[in-house]
Amino acid sequence: MTTLDARALNRATLARQLLLDRADLPALDAVAHVCGLQAQEPQEPFVGLWSRVRAFNPAALSDLLLGRQVVRTHLMRATLHLLTADDALAWRARHNAMLRQRILGAFRRDLVDVDLGKLAEVGRAVLADGVPRTMAELVRAVAQHWPAVPPQALGAMLVCALVPMVQVPPRGVWRTKAGVRNLPLVAWLGRDIDPLAPDDPAGQAMVRRYLAAYGPAATADIRAWSGVAGLPATVAAMRGELVTFRDTRGRELLDLPGAPRPDPDTPAPVRFLPAFDNAILGYDDRSRIIDDADRGLSVAGERVVLVDGRVAATWRVEAEAVTVFPLRGFTGGERSAVEEEGQRLASFLSDGAGDRVRVNADPT
Incomplete structure (x- = not known):
């Protein structure tokens, strides 16, 4: 099995992340290619795309947000990401269990007496009028059912895990300061979330997308990027279509056969990356x-x-x-x-x- 050193992996990563050469891609295609951009800081994705897309126009990304073609939502690693609407709908069900467990990990004692099904039902009822609400407004509306539970625990579980939400514009629009106001993802997009395939819980298509944007990578890297469990079974089912390498630490690395793996001596240009950039946070190693x-x-x-x-x-x-x-x-x-x-x-x-x-x- 071929061993890839850190420099070979570096150049592959730069190529996949559109950082070796800026890409001639529309903003929507670039967001899709990198599997979304981490976006808890609203303006950071603009710098991320500027470093990746030739002649990037920030107004194009703002228009995608306003036109509901991209959304700001909690997904990978339970963090806020800017994703295409299609990916948000396709991947949300695969992240549900992880999102719930991560919020419970932070607030388990506070939520021990909370019926999570009822919390989701009450939250959806509050939002059924289509009016975007802040987390504080949502908590005030549901807190009468759980007056002894800390508001932060109720809000985090409701907004980040139980009801798939989007942070509606103007939050995230170029050079616009706006607070967080939430609406259910399906209400904002007018489309349903794709159902989870019981025989493919982690999603082979999502793994292929990850490898196209981050490979070669270990199963631990895919897990670190997504937070999703069930990857060994998914990878096992895909082995016939993947190629494998090793890194200098002896880890098995997976990749798509035709994906770019540039010569390690390929010159790499200077690039300025935003906070929490994918090219760094998308890996365990x-x-x-x-x-x-x-x-x-x-x-x-x-x-x-x-x-x-x-x-x-x-x-x-x-x-x-x-x-x-x-x-x-x-x-x-x-x-x-x-x-x-x-x-x-x-x-x-x-x-x-x-x-x-x-x-x-x-x-x-």
């Missing part, structure tokens, strides 16, 4: 793109810069400038490349009105 010593950045909401395909700096906007904070020393060529891409990002964020970028002193 993230060493293909970030050093173990810096892994904490990936869950702390730090925006990162890829240099030669790996996390080499963090960035943020300060005093109307994109400011870069290196994690290691840069060569002169790397520093120039970071400055050039940072200037392009600054221009994007300022709508062409400015291109200020600062690269702090290299670490000693």
